[in-house]
Amino acid sequence: MYVYDEFDRAFLAERVAEFRDQVNRRLAGALNEDEFKPLRLMNGVYLQLHAYMLRVAIPYGTLSAAQLRRMAHVARTYDRGYGHFTTRQNIQFNWIKLENLPDAMAELAEVGVHGIQTSGNCIRNVTTDQWAGAVPGEFDDPRIWAEILRQYSTLHPEFTYLPRKFKIAITAAGHDRAAIKVHDVGLRLHRNEAGELGFEVLVGGGLGRTPFVGKSIRPFLPVRELLSYIEAIMRVYNQYGRRDNIYKARIKILVHEIGAEEFSKAVEAEWAAIRDGALHLTDEMIEEIRSRFVYPAYEALDDEPAEFTAAMADPRFATWFANSVHPHKVPGYSIVTISLKPVGAPPGDATADQMDVIADLADAHAFGEIRVGHEQNLCLPSVARRDLPELWRRLDAAGLATPNVNLVNDIISCPGLDYCALANTRAIPVAQEIAKRFADLDKARGIGRLHINISGCINACGHHHVGHIGILGVEKNGQEFFQITLGGRADEQAQLGTLLGPAVSYDQVPGLVEDVVATYMELRSGPQELFVDTVARLGVEPFKERVYAAH
Amino acid sequence: MAAPQQQKLKVNGPVAVTANRLSDGVVVWRTAAGGWSTDLADAAVVTTAPEAIALLESASVRHTDAVGAYVAPVVVVEDGTVRPGNLRERIRVAGPTFTLPGALGADLPAA
Ligand code: HEM
Numbered sequence: 001m002y003v004y005d006e007f008d009r010a011f012l013a014e015r016v017a018e019f020r021d022q023v024n025r026r027l028a029g030a031l032n033e034d035e036f037k038p039l040r041l042m043n044g045v046y047l048q049l050h051a052y053m054l055r056v057a058i059p060y061g062t063l064s065a066a067q068l069r070r071m072a073h074v075a076r077t078y079d080r081g082y083g084h085f086t087t088r089q090n091i092q093f094n095w096i097k098l099e100n101l102p103d104a105m106a107e108l109a110e111v112g113v114h115g116i117q118t119s120g121n122c123i124r125n126v127t128t129d130q131w132a133g134a135v136p137g138e139f140d141d142p143r144i145w146a147e148i149l150r151q152y153s154t155l156h157p158e159f160t161y162l163p164r165k166f167k168i169a170i171t172a173a174g175h176d177r178a179a180i181k182v183h184d185v186g187l188r189l190h191r192n193e194a195g196e197l198g199f200e201v202l203v204g205g206g207l208g209r210t211p212f213v214g215k216s217i218r219p220f221l222p223v224r225e226l227l228s229y230i231e232a233i234m235r236v237y238n239q240y241g242r243r244d245n246i247y248k249a250r251i252k253i254l255v256h257e258i259g260a261e262e263f264s265k266a267v268e269a270e271w272a273a274i275r276d277g278a279l280h281l282t283d284e285m286i287e288e289i290r291s292r293f294v295y296p297a298y299e300a301l302d303d304e305p306a307e308f309t310a311a312m313a314d315p316r317f318a319t320w321f322a323n324s325v326h327p328h329k330v331p332g333y334s335i336v337t338i339s340l341k342p343v344g345a346p347p348g349d350a351t352a353d354q355m356d357v358i359a360d361l362a363d364a365h366a367f368g369e370i371r372v373g374h375e376q377n378l379c380l381p382s383v384a385r386r387d388l389p390e391l392w393r394r395l396d397a398a399g400l401a402t403p404n405v406n407l408v409n410d411i412i413s414c415p416g417l418d419y420c421a422l423a424n425t426r427a428i429p430v431a432q433e434i435a436k437r438f439a440d441l442d443k444a445r446g447i448g449r450l451h452i453n454i455s456g457c458i459n460a461c462g463h464h465h466v467g468h469i470g471i472l473g474v475e476k477n478g479q480e481f482f483q484i485t486l487g488g489r490a491d492e493q494a495q496l497g498t499l500l501g502p503a504v505s506y507d508q509v510p511g512l513v514e515d516v517v518a519t520y521m522e523l524r525s526g527p528q529e530l531f532v533d534t535v536a537r538l539g540v541e542p543f544k545e546r547v548y549a550a551h
Numbered sequence: 552m553a554a555p556q557q558q559k560l561k562v563n564g565p566v567a568v569t570a571n572r573l574s575d576g577v578v579v580w581r582t583a584a585g586g587w588s589t590d591l592a593d594a595a596v597v598t599t600a601p602e603a604i605a606l607l608e609s610a611s612v613r614h615t616d617a618v619g620a621y622v623a624p625v626v627v628v629e630d631g632t633v634r635p636g637n638l639r640e641r642i643r644v645a646g647p648t649f650t651l652p653g654a655l656g657a658d659l660p661a662a
């Protein structure tokens with residue numbers, strides 16, 4: 001956990017007081033909507049179809065039990081008893097009244113939680129691997145570097161009015177769980193041959209209307225140079241980024257238009273001028289941040305304690321263990337993913353009661369720490385293996401132990417037309433119906449790892465371009481239609497999916513997905529060949545032939 | 552799809568003016584009396600572009616009641632009942648098309 005200091009808390013309290021005043025002035029008519037809208041957006045407040053929505057950042061996806069409990073309280077007191085965990089490691093409350101927002105924010109601020117940097121053309125909440133600090137084989141804890149970037153970028157005057165929003169993601173493990181290649185800047189922490197720690201720097205990735213996979217502009221940046229180099233990137237972007245056209249304003253368009261090489265040259269030139277200046281990180285600064293991350297007091301424990309071995313005789317526990325539990329860097333401990341995808345439920349939603357249960361379980365079994373991943377699931381990063389049976393029983397009782405992590409019904413879906421004012425089509429009910437078609441989890445396990453991503457419009461909040469199966473809602477003559485892509489992926493081999501064929505109607509989507517999966521089951525070289533690898537080997541043609549012949 | 556506020560006004564059938572109530576975001580409809588109602592049945596329904604524009608302009612005079620007013624299609628059925636004219640408006644009137652996870656969801660008015 002990161003320990004915030006008094007400055008942060010005082011700042012947040014001031015910020016809430018300021019927003020309270022702005023809300024009062026808006027309600028009294030002293031501010032009109034044009035004046036008020038940018039102010040509310042800077043605090044994470046959107047107006048959706050039928051209510052205001054508050055988006056709250058969960059920096060690098062790390063939450064304390066106390067923070068989660070407070071979120072449950074806010075959901076219960078000011079909202080309709082649930083919250084939605086998003087693909088950007090945020091939580092959204094969908095029904096808060098404007099007049100209650102300052103109170104809700106004040107309660108969240110008391111535990112250090114806020115909506116700053118979740119909206120607007122600034123550097124957004126920096127995201128990272130939800131297993132940071134716990135997964136074996138990591139080069140360093142990426143949250144240290146996310147926190148350094150957070151402190152540097154929060155309310156940075158030069159970066160408050162960028163041409164467009166700016167998203168940074170960091171990974172420090174061999175397997176990228178932070179989707180760094182589809183961010184404006186992606187940072188891959190690793191060691192060079194001399195054993196020094198540094199970043200590979202990627203720029204210009206992104207989804208939305210014009211999707212791109214990020215391009216590497218520097219294979220190795222020593223960690224001490226992180227801020228000066230990012231500043232150089234931001235300056236180049238700030239200077240050359242297109243402010244004239246909102247659809248061309250993201251850095252990905254600039255990088256695409258001038259080419260990664262030219263962009264890199266401009267950055268290097270800018271960097272040469274500032275690299276030895278005030279932004280050079282000293283060991284003391286880095287240690288100061290590092291020292292604020294408090295790690296669990298791990299005990300020396302057995303990897304196969306008696307409680308665990310006994311529980312493995314229960315096939316339900318064993319199934320959950322095989323699906324949702326991952327090895328930890330410390331012997332005797334595990335990383336536990338909590339599926340927020342019970343079959344048929346809205347993906348990523350948790351009720352206030354469930355949040356309380358998870359907070360209690362985190363206190364009892366996981367050093368009071370919870371993580372949020374971009375897959376819209378939660379995670380307990382450090383659980384002693386002897387505690388797993390008890391944890392599982394309690395998760396199961398709360399409907400939080402569906403063993404479907406990374407399976408076909410672990411669907412990532414944006415809110416779509418059921419909430420979002422920009423949507424063409426619904427997304428959540430599509431996810432629910434597909435999940436139900438694969439409700440037999442034994443069968444789903446037989447299919448193996450398969451990520452379905454759904455967005456209700458081209459903004460791609462559901463990351464459909466990088467879904468193994470991507471589903472994008474489009475409108476045709478006032479009806480909901482969906483384009484299907486295959487073969488996208490968001491990890492270290494990031495790739496955009498290929499269009500399967502003509503868009504299909506709402507009712508046809510679940511059947512089409514079933515046909516795609518059936519085709520894969522026939523064509524795969526064996527159970528070890530994942531869906532996305534079969535698509536890579538054969539292309540979309542064989543799928544297209546089968547699927548459209550059937551429809 | 553651009554939000555309706557950003558689209559060119561096309562009137563080819565009955566329409567009403569709708570917005571979100573400033574204080575809580577609840578969906579409201581412009582009434583013939585020049586107020587706002589949470590009940591679509593109270594909405595002023597017009598069928599020509601000039602009428603729709605006049606209604607929209609009247610709705611935008613006071614900015615402390617409602618936010619983001621726009622012209623939305625409605626359907627008038629035989630007995631005179633007014634219904635939302637497309638899926639988006641149906642969802643705005645009736646709420647999300649699936650059961651909300653929160654137990655409290657069921658107790659509150661849909662909007
Ligand atoms: C009222 C609700 C929302 C609005 C108005 C909204 C708006 C937008 C817009 C306009 C974009 C495109 C930006 C661009 O590329 O220029 C976008 C992208 C994105 N949004 Fe949302 N969004 C909403 C909800 C969400 C939710 C619920 C999530 C998380 C599940 C989310 C996560 C993202 C992500 C990850 C992108 C990725 C595109 C990228 O970075 O290139 N948004 N959103």
Ligand code: SF4
Pocket residue numbers: 414415416417420421422423424455456457458459460461462
């Ligand atoms: S992808 Fe479109 S429909 Fe989905 S949340 Fe984003 S803006 Fe809304």
